[in-house]
Amino acid sequence: MNKRELIATIAESADLTKVAAARALDSVLAHMAKAMERGERVTLAGFGSFRVVERSEQKGRNPQTGGTIVIPAHNVVKFRPGKKLSGKFKVQ
Structure with missing residues (x-):
């Protein structure tokens, strides 16, 4: 599964648009990356x-x-x- 397929799955299961699902996924990944950069x-x-x-x-x-x-x-x-x-x- 690639990012595009994951976004489509999130959009379908959460009843969101693909744009909203992509924004949500990007936000989660960015926050995870920032936390790991801080050593968390x-x-x-x-x-x-x-x-x-x-x-x-x-x-x-x-x-x-x-x-x-x-x-x-x-x-x-x-x-x-x-x-x-x-x-x-x-x-x-």
């Missing part, structure tokens, strides 16, 4: 939580030259599914 964990009960963690500096390989490169430390967003969400998927 974003938890959606029953769905899961998002948090920012720092990845340390690593050694990598340039696929074009085969040479070793250093990947600098950087922040990444991690998602941990909630109990209700993770219980819906079978492990293969």
